Every structure is written in C-alpha cells, then in structure tokens.
C-alpha cells in the first residue's frame with residue numbers, strides 16, 4: 001500500500017518503530033500515569049511520552065517520561081514560547097484591533 005504510514009507525522013522521528021516501542025515502554029512502566037503532574041493542568045492519565053531533554057537532544061528516545069496530553073502541551077508551549085507579556089497599551093500605539101481580528105495601520 002503506497003499510502004501506508006503516510007504522512008507519519010510532521011516530524012519523521014515520530015513515525016519510526018523505534019519511537020513507538022520507546023513510547024509504549026515509557027507509558028507502560030509509568031503505569032499510564034502522568035509524571036509531569038502540572039498543577040491545574042494534569043488529568044492524571046498519561047497517553048503521551050515526553051522527551052525530558054527534548055527530541056533534538058534525545059533522537060533515540062532514551063530519556064522519556066509519561067505525560068498526559070494537557071501537561072505535555074503545557075510543557076511544550078512553555079518551552080517553545082518564553083514570550084514576555086506585551087507592554088500595557090501596545091495595541092494603542094497606532095494599531096486598532098478590528099472585530100474580524102485584523103489590525104489596521106493608522
């Protein structure tokens with residue numbers, strides 16, 4: 001079947017048997033319980049495996065921890081976006097937010 005396994009995911013590292021095996025082993029050893037336990041986020045039941053050091057630093061999935069979906073996303077977002085809050089009134093500096101979500105230049 002030419003379509004089998006296509007697309008594996010946006011990141012080809014997540015389509016490999018190596019990843020699937022590592023992920024299942026991680027979740028099973030944690031007894032399908034989330035190990036991130038982020039307060040106010042965690043739902044308890046792990047369905048995903050998180051790279052503790054990030055995939056880029058761990059291409060062979062040696063250091064994984066079980067994570068529930070909300071915790072995993074929370075971790076990814078907080079790692080990827082260390083963006084500070086915009087200064088107060090930043091929208092007032094010449095931009096007007098329209099109801100359709102676009103902004104207009106003055």
Ligand SMILES: [Zn+2]
Pocket residue numbers: 034035036037038041042043044067068069070071072
């Ligand atoms: Zn969790």
